[in-house]
Amino acid sequence: MEISLQISLAELILQQGVGVIIESPGHARPKDIRNISLLLKNAGFPVMPLGPIPTEVAVGMDHVSSAIGAVIMGLEGCASILATVTRQEHTGGRPTIESTIESIKTAKIAAHIIDIHNLEDTSIDMEIAHSRAVSRTCVLGKGTKYCDRCKDLCPLMIR
Incomplete structure (x- = not known):
């Protein structure tokens, strides 16, 4: 439902001459990520995965869980740009400079893995x-x- 609404809104926005990037859901079970990826990929818009975080047991390690979800989407060909998620995402804490840098490094590893798959290099x-x-x-x-x-x-x- 949420994804269908995003796609409809993106189509309206595109008709007005404005570029659109669609965000994926932030949480999805691994088996659901493939279906989400297929739906988003078929919509024809660039996609920025917000993970999705594939498990809820990684509290305090959300940067890792998010990167894993992004890799799953990327392997399905559905990751145009990656978001970074800090370890504090669901702890109520504020991101620090260090945790932000850590999340960027983690997202870069995820992007590299996706590139290896997609570029076969x-x-x-x-x-x-x-x-x-x-x-x-x-x-x-x-x-x-x-x-x-x-x-x-x-x-x-x-x-």
Whole structure:
């Protein structure tokens, strides 16, 4: 209902020559995000996901939950621009500069994951993984063939 109303209003606004971006719902269960994405994508307007936050158990970690919801929408091709949500979103607290920066960093990771999927470009990730594997930056024992933590199961080793 809410989405249909948004689409109708967006069409009226567009007829007046004004650009429109539609916001997604702020909360939706993971199984509902796909249907929401299809509906919004078929409307033909750019979409800014407000998450959606796919679980209510992440109080104090809303920036993470929101990013996960945004990635789900993005993988469905329904994320033109991402919103940031701070960890204080549902705690009643006020966002701090630090939590705002944290939320931007979290949204940037979500955007990168969406870009990897939509653009099918993993070159940057592969370069970083290769660099870490060569220098074994995640480990203590740099004199061995494999890292001390993962041994030969290290996910950063390029085989």
